[in-house]
Amino acid sequence: MQLNLSENEIDDAKGELLGALLGSSTTLLNLNLSSTKLSLASLAHVLKAVGTNKEIPNSFILNVSENPSLSSKKEDLTDLLVKPLLLRRTKLHSLNLDGAELGDEGMQTLFSGLVQSDQKPLLKELR
Numbered sequence: 001m002q003l004n005l006s007e008n009e010i011d012d013a014k015g016e017l018l019g020a021l022l023g024s025s026t027t028l029l030n031l032n033l034s035s036t037k038l039s040l041a042s043l044a045h046v047l048k049a050v051g052t053n054k055e056i057p058n059s060f061i062l063n064v065s066e067n068p069s070l071s072s073k074k075e076d077l078t079d080l081l082v083k084p085l086l087l088r089r090t091k092l093h094s095l096n097l098d099g100a101e102l103g104d105e106g107m108q109t110l111f112s113g114l115v116q117s118d119q120k121p122l123l124k125e126l127r
Contacts, residue, residue, distance in 0.1 A: 002030040006063075015042020022049035028056060034096070035066040043070065044080040050092065058093060065098035065127070081110065094125040 010018065010033065022028065031046070043064060050056055064070065102110065
């Protein structure tokens with residue numbers, strides 16, 4: 001199943017609710033959150049739910065493109081995006097960050113975390 005919420009504003013409260021929904025989903029394979037003004041805190045709820053839900057397969061696809069609000073401090077990016085990606089329980093197969101405006105420091109943080117980890121993520125595609 002695919003869920004396309006693109007171009008619908010998702011604030012932190014809605015992000016938390018979305019995380020709760022994903023925590024109980026048994027059929028979702030593809031989630032499109034592009035252009036939703038998604039924050040890193042909301043993305044963290046989504047990643048946690050995807051990672052802990054045993055019913056979501058390891059081929060999960062997440063599109064969070066065109067969300068410039070994902071740009072944040074290096075520490076926040078590490079805690080809310082990089083660390084969950086490195087945990088084996090995060091089942092993302094594909095992550096689209098096009099237009100997320102992570103900037104040079106954000107991209108360096110993301111790549112450094114992915115490369116330096118002993119525990120490789122399941123991530124197969126990163127845009």
